Amino acid sequence: MAQLSDDCFAFGGSLLGIDAARAMIFERVTPVAGIERVPLRQALGRTLAEDIAAPIAVPGYDNSAVDGYAVRFDDLHADRATTLRCVDRIAAGHDPAGALGPGVAARIFTGAILPDAADVVIMQEDCERDGDLVTIRPGIKRGANTRRAGEDVARGTIALTAGRRLGPAELGLLAALGFIEVPVRRRLSVALLSTGDEVREPGERLERGQIHDANRFILAGMLERLGVEVTDLGIVRDDQANLGNVLRQAADGHDLIVTSGGVSTGEEDHVRTAIANHGSLYFWRLAIKPGRPVAMGQIGATPLAGLPGNPVAALLTFALVARPMIEALSATTPSVARRFRVVSDFAYKKRAGRREYVRVSLGPAAAGLARATRYHKEGAGMLTSLTETDGLVELPEETTRLEPGAEVDFVPYNELI
Numbered sequence: 001m002a003q004l005s006d007d008c009f010a011f012g013g014s015l016l017g018i019d020a021a022r023a024m025i026f027e028r029v030t031p032v033a034g035i036e037r038v039p040l041r042q043a044l045g046r047t048l049a050e051d052i053a054a055p056i057a058v059p060g061y062d063n064s065a066v067d068g069y070a071v072r073f074d075d076l077h078a079d080r081a082t083t084l085r086c087v088d089r090i091a092a093g094h095d096p097a098g099a100l101g102p103g104v105a106a107r108i109f110t111g112a113i114l115p116d117a118a119d120v121v122i123m124q125e126d127c128e129r130d131g132d133l134v135t136i137r138p139g140i141k142r143g144a145n146t147r148r149a150g151e152d153v154a155r156g157t158i159a160l161t162a163g164r165r166l167g168p169a170e171l172g173l174l175a176a177l178g179f180i181e182v183p184v185r186r187r188l189s190v191a192l193l194s195t196g197d198e199v200r201e202p203g204e205r206l207e208r209g210q211i212h213d214a215n216r217f218i219l220a221g222m223l224e225r226l227g228v229e230v231t232d233l234g235i236v237r238d239d240q241a242n243l244g245n246v247l248r249q250a251a252d253g254h255d256l257i258v259t260s261g262g263v264s265t266g267e268e269d270h271v272r273t274a275i276a277n278h279g280s281l282y283f284w285r286l287a288i289k290p291g292r293p294v295a296m297g298q299i300g301a302t303p304l305a306g307l308p309g310n311p312v313a314a315l316l317t318f319a320l321v322a323r324p325m326i327e328a329l330s331a332t333t334p335s336v337a338r339r340f341r342v343v344s345d346f347a348y349k350k351r352a353g354r355r356e357y358v359r360v361s362l363g364p365a366a367a368g369l370a371r372a373t374r375y376h377k378e379g380a381g382m383l384t385s386l387t388e389t390d391g392l393v394e395l396p397e398e399t400t401r402l403e404p405g406a407e408v409d410f411v412p413y414n415e416l417i
């Protein structure tokens with residue numbers, strides 16, 4: 001049943017492989033975003049525009065990693081307890097009285113300056129305190145529980161390189177280095193629209209044959225996570241002339257256009273024709289499942305990602321096509337979704353020549369690897385197949401069948417979106 005029309009080769013001609021499509025994206029899409037300086041608190045999700053050299057060392061001084069007692073290692077007996085007199089008390093943010101003399105200890109707290117000559121800190125849990133004497137068990141290593149100046153970041157080294165997307169940890173590092181603002185790429189502006197005469201806004205009453213727009217919410221969510229400014233152009237009817245006008249207007253003043261629906265070969269699929277009429281089409285079919293109909297091109301000089309209408313396919317092709325386009329436009333270091341080995345507990349047959357993605361949930365480990373269970377509904381329109389699973393098993397082009405127990409690559413959703 002429907003085998004032929006479901007066959008990726010049924011339309012004749014060859015399909016573009018995902019790796020070739022990705023290479024084409026990075027070849028054709030060049031950075032547009034200029035550079036601006038923004039306060040650190042506004043830099044989350046932005047792309048770093050320049051390498052950042054450390055103006056100071058982090059930490060800036062030798063200090064204690066624990067609450068305890070700073071001593072000279074050579075004062076400790078190797079094979080029995082050592083009792084020393086406490087001569088100083090050094091809290092974080094305060095100076096030691098001076099260098100630590102021989103045969104004495106200093107009470108010290110986490111983050112406090114390690115006095116000169118002290119080269120080890122013993123955790124308070126490993127000491128016994130009696131008046132101003134402290135007794136230390138043997139067995140500690142020289143340097144233990146100390147942090148050396150510059151051990152995190154040495155002054156002058158490159159702490160972050162241009163192209164890095166700034167997440168919470170990167171902002172923390174920049175703050176530790178003392179930056180109050182940071183050079184980032186201008187925020188991209190992206191026009192987003194859905195196509196389809198059947199597609200209606202959530203909240204609208206549905207007539208027979210109509211559906212609510214799910215894709216624009218999926219895609220806007222993914223776009224916003226990538227830190228771009230989204231212009232929501234709503235839903236566009238399946239009308240060639242109107243779609244062409246909307247796309248030409250969107251091309252003005254946006255860095256990228258993202259559409260969903262209308263990219264297959266049906267007569268009502270107008271996106272591809274609109275791209276061909278008002279710009280140029282680079283590809284419109286990929287050798288993947290789900291998501292074969294996906295177009296990339298440009299309207300005027302503005303790149304466009306024409307994603308499929310089925311929500312699962314829209315989400316996947318956003319990750320595979322639109323996201324690299326955004327990275328190329330914003331000079332962001334391309335992200336590569338990490339794959340993890342898991343064991344499939346299902347059998348699967350596929351065609352050679354296309355990459356397939358199977359929605360799965362992960363279960364308890366078998367033979368040290370997590371077990372992947374296929375979702376019981378498989379249509380590319382099934383939204384619950386996304387909300388009820390953990391990620392995708394990726395089956396390479398050359399695979400034709402999978403037996404239960406086989407090791408496969410798993411991509412968690414958070415590596416994609």
Ligand code: AMP
Nearest residue numbers: 194196213214215261262263308309310
């Ligand atoms: P199309 O690619 O336009 O032929 O659409 C393929 C399938 O996806 C059809 O069942 C559409 O009704 C559905 N679809 C298209 N756009 C959306 C959307 N924005 N939200 C949810 N489903 C959609």
Ligand code: MG
Nearest residue numbers: 195196261262
């Ligand atoms: Mg449609």
